[in-house]
Amino acid sequence: MQRRSPLTRLRPWLLLGPALAVLAVLLLWPLVRVFLFSLQDYGLREIVSGEPNWIGLANYGEIFTDPTLWTVVLPNTVGFAVLAVACTVALGTGVAVLMASLGPLWRTVVGSAIMIAWAMPAVTGTYVWIWIFDADRGIFNETLQALGLQDEPVNWFTNRYTFYAIVLLNVVHHGFPFVAITILAGLLGVPKEMLEAAEMDGAGAWRRFWRIIVPNLKQVFAVVIILSTIWDFKVFAQVYLMPGGSGSNREALNLGVWSYVESFGQNRYGFGSAIAVLLTLVLLGITVVYVRTMLKEDEL
Amino acid sequence: MKKRLLPVAVLVTAAFGLTACAGGSTGGDDSGDVSAKGETLDVWIMEGTNPDSDAFFDEVGDAFTKETGAKLNVEFVQWADAHDRFVTSIAGGTTPDVAETGTTWTAEFADAGALAPIGDYVDDENLGDDLVEGLVTSGTYDDELYGMPWYAGVRSLVYRSDIFEELGLAAPTSWDEIVSAGEAIKAAHPEMMAFAVPGDAEFGVYPWVWGAGGEVATKDGDEWASGLDSSESQEGIQFYTDLALKHGFSSAGATTWKETDVLDNFAQGNVAMALMGSWTPAAIVEKNAELEGKFAATPIPGKDGGIAPSVLGGSHLSMFNTAENPDLAWEFIKLMTTGDFAAQWGEQSGYFPGQQSLLTETMSSDDPLVAPFATQLVDGGGTVPVTPKFGAVQAKKTTNTAIQAILSGQKTVEQATSDAAAEMNEIMNGN
Numbered sequence: 069m070q071r072r073s074p075l076t077r078l079r080p081w082l083l084l085g086p087a088l089a090v091l092a093v094l095l096l097w098p099l100v101r102v103f104l105f106s107l108q109d110y111g112l113r114e115i116v117s118g119e120p121n122w123i124g125l126a127n128y129g130e131i132f133t134d135p136t137l138w139t140v141v142l143p144n145t146v147g148f149a150v151l152a153v154a155c156t157v158a159l160g161t162g163v164a165v166l167m168a169s170l171g172p173l174w175r176t177v178v179g180s181a182i183m184i185a186w187a188m189p190a191v192t193g194t195y196v197w198i199w200i201f202d203a204d205r206g207i208f209n210e211t212l213q214a215l216g217l218q219d220e221p222v223n224w225f226t227n228r229y230t231f232y233a234i235v236l237l238n239v240v241h242h243g244f245p246f247v248a249i250t251i252l253a254g255l256l257g258v259p260k261e262m263l264e265a266a267e268m269d270g271a272g273a274w275r276r277f278w279r280i281i282v283p284n285l286k287q288v289f290a291v292v293i294i295l296s297t298i299w300d301f302k303v304f305a306q307v308y309l310m311p312g313g314s315g316s317n318r319e320a321l322n323l324g325v326w327s328y329v330e331s332f333g334q335n336r337y338g339f340g341s342a343i344a345v346l347l348t349l350v351l352l353g354i355t356v357v358y359v360r361t362m363l364k365e366d367e368l
Numbered sequence: 369m370k371k372r373l374l375p376v377a378v379l380v381t382a383a384f385g386l387t388a389c390a391g392g393s394t395g396g397d398d399s400g401d402v403s404a405k406g407e408t409l410d411v412w413i414m415e416g417t418n419p420d421s422d423a424f425f426d427e428v429g430d431a432f433t434k435e436t437g438a439k440l441n442v443e444f445v446q447w448a449d450a451h452d453r454f455v456t457s458i459a460g461g462t463t464p465d466v467a468e469t470g471t472t473w474t475a476e477f478a479d480a481g482a483l484a485p486i487g488d489y490v491d492d493e494n495l496g497d498d499l500v501e502g503l504v505t506s507g508t509y510d511d512e513l514y515g516m517p518w519y520a521g522v523r524s525l526v527y528r529s530d531i532f533e534e535l536g537l538a539a540p541t542s543w544d545e546i547v548s549a550g551e552a553i554k555a556a557h558p559e560m561m562a563f564a565v566p567g568d569a570e571f572g573v574y575p576w577v578w579g580a581g582g583e584v585a586t587k588d589g590d591e592w593a594s595g596l597d598s599s600e601s602q603e604g605i606q607f608y609t610d611l612a613l614k615h616g617f618s619s620a621g622a623t624t625w626k627e628t629d630v631l632d633n634f635a636q637g638n639v640a641m642a643l644m645g646s647w648t649p650a651a652i653v654e655k656n657a658e659l660e661g662k663f664a665a666t667p668i669p670g671k672d673g674g675i676a677p678s679v680l681g682g683s684h685l686s687m688f689n690t691a692e693n694p695d696l697a698w699e700f701i702k703l704m705t706t707g708d709f710a711a712q713w714g715e716q717s718g719y720f721p722g723q724q725s726l727l728t729e730t731m732s733s734d735d736p737l738v739a740p741f742a743t744q745l746v747d748g749g750g751t752v753p754v755t756p757k758f759g760a761v762q763a764k765k766t767t768n769t770a771i772q773a774i775l776s777g778q779k780t781v782e783q784a785t786s787d788a789a790a791e792m793n794e795i796m797n798g799n
Contacts, residue, residue, distance in 0.1 A: 112479070113480045312624040316568045316624075317769070334763045
């Protein structure tokens with residue numbers, strides 16, 4: 069290693085300086101504040117008086133000893149996130165492969181169609197699904213009854229599993245276009261020669277997909293999976309707006325709604341901050357694991 | 369996404385607010401009666417209560433300036449984000465001088481120390497005896513009045529008078545009569561819901577609890593004790609949920625309905641009887657003009673007759689402790705909540721004035737959609753427990769959860785009510 073002058077060593081930091089300063093103010097400082105709040109019993113009264121109210125790790129203790137967290141909130145959140153990510157990525161990839169094999173005209177048509185699903189605001193989309201599954205007048209129940217599969221209207225929102233099945237449809241419908249477009253972009257970048265060579269060697273479509281396309285798109289998949297995981301972990305509006313989803317059906321609570329109801333609904337900002345800190349750590353953990361596996365496999 | 373950003377936004381604002389709190393509030397003590405030339409009074413009013421509020425406040429502004437010399441600056445706030453806006457502005461020390469606060473918020477903000485007591489002003493003007501009692505109760509915290517009664521609304525039993533007439537029914541005056549009317553409607557109009565039992569609407573529950581002689585919660589010394597698991601309350605809740613489960617007057621969908629769903633379905637003509645607010649008739653006619661004149665209201669019957677109390681909702685005008693000139697703020701509050709402007713606001717908004725003498729005037733109205741509500745308000749106005757902690761009970765939807773669990777078959781009335789009572793006790797007696 070040759071010796072570098074101090075200035076050369078400092079130069080990248082000088083260049084990064086302004087951006088880092090902005091980030092520190094905009095991101096780091098709020099994060100630190102949230103952490104500090106999480107160590108306090110911080111409510112409206114503390115906001116008015118401005119006095120801190122330290123209680124150590126009591127907020128974290130309360131979170132971890134709440135039976136609702138372990139029996140309802142976490143299973144719902146994690147189970148849903150796993151299913152939603154798997155379905156979103158699978159469906160998105162399927163659509164991307166389909167679009168890659170289409171001519172320019174049909175690719176544009178399919179592309180615009182799925183863009184509409186993507187562009188629809190989460191709130192609007194949620195209400196559409198609510199109407200479809202409405203117990204008294206929804207098309208789903210009416211069809212089942214017309215087919216004689218069901219005698220009486222059933223309220224699908226009161227059962228934990230049917231509730232989340234509807235949320236899953238909603239979230240996957242809203243989330244797959246992003247995956248499809250991103251993967252399509254990657255697919256179009258896969259060298260044609262490689263695919264043709266494989267075809268000449270007698271590899272079928274299934275095999276070409278797993279042996280050539282998937283390894284080539286590893287980074288794209290990593291990004292898509294990490295982003296989907298983060299989004300599906302934090303899903304809020306799509307649950308909160310569902311009938312019974314805002315807290316009156318306790319079996320349907322997920323992390324987003326639970327933390328809102330328990331903390332901000334009750335002006336317990338310290339408790340909410342503690343949940344936010346934990347959620348950040350969990351998502352950070354997931355991201356680190358993903359990124360490391362991806363990098364490691366690349367090095368091999 | 370927006371909801372998740374909100375907490376962060378609150379905290380960030382809080383962070384900046386705390387450092388900014390130190391300044392401000394210099395005592396401009398020129399306690400001259402009402403001459404405040406050059407000053408401006410900032411006021412927050414909820415949007416949508418009065419369809420023509422711009423014109424109304426132009427008029428109020430002129431009168432206010434004429435009387436005090438000060439300018440009036442009214443800002444309209446959406447109900448949906450109002451609570452968050454109050455919290456962030458409390459944090460930032462940027463609260464208005466006077467604001468409309470929902471009856472359940474007044475105690476909460478007073479407890480936080482954000483409001484200024486107004487009891488002395490009310491006493492000075494000898495207004496105390498002429499205020500609607502339920503609103504005074506909800507505006508009082510720690511024996512001090514913080515919320516000036518402005519307007520009130522109440523829920524009563526709203527029914528389709530055309531269908532009652534067709535079947536020769538009279539407005540029910542006891543629980544048995546509700547059931548027999550319901551049976552008759554169900555037989556003649558199977559396509560309609562005879563009585564809507566929404567599973568996500570707590571204010572539809574308490575009248576049955578009170579009507580059976582039960583209590584939501586009572587205070588004994590410093591301890592709150594929920595009465596939802598008493599045998600009287602259970603009887604009331606049993607009757608209410610039986611309307612759906614045993615008599616089949618409601619529907620599967622109603623298990624997850626909120627009050628807005630009740631309103632929508634009533635307006636669509638799907639519902640024959642439901643508990644609805646005194647502010648809803650105008651909305652029903654607006655949604656479906658065909659229903660005009662085809663529905664009426666009656667006070668909610670108690671178990672064996674009489675009137676079952678129903679939660680009195682509405683708004684106070686509250687003075688924030690950041691008000692630079694409290695006397696000026698009070699002048700505005702007085703102008704709004706008494707006399708002509710109070711009466712005019714009630715007429716335009718469909719709510720009842722918070723001043724007893726004005727309310728008595730409205731009671732003499734022979735409108736079938738005004739008089740019964742006024743009777744309910746005066747003779748059967750109830751208040752949910754007045755403690756800031758009850759806001760937490762509402763946020764956690766303790767009562768709604770119990771009703772929904774019964775309606776969806778997850779729990780029996782006994783289980784659901786004792787779980788709800790335990791949860792209520794824990795929250796209301798928590799630190």
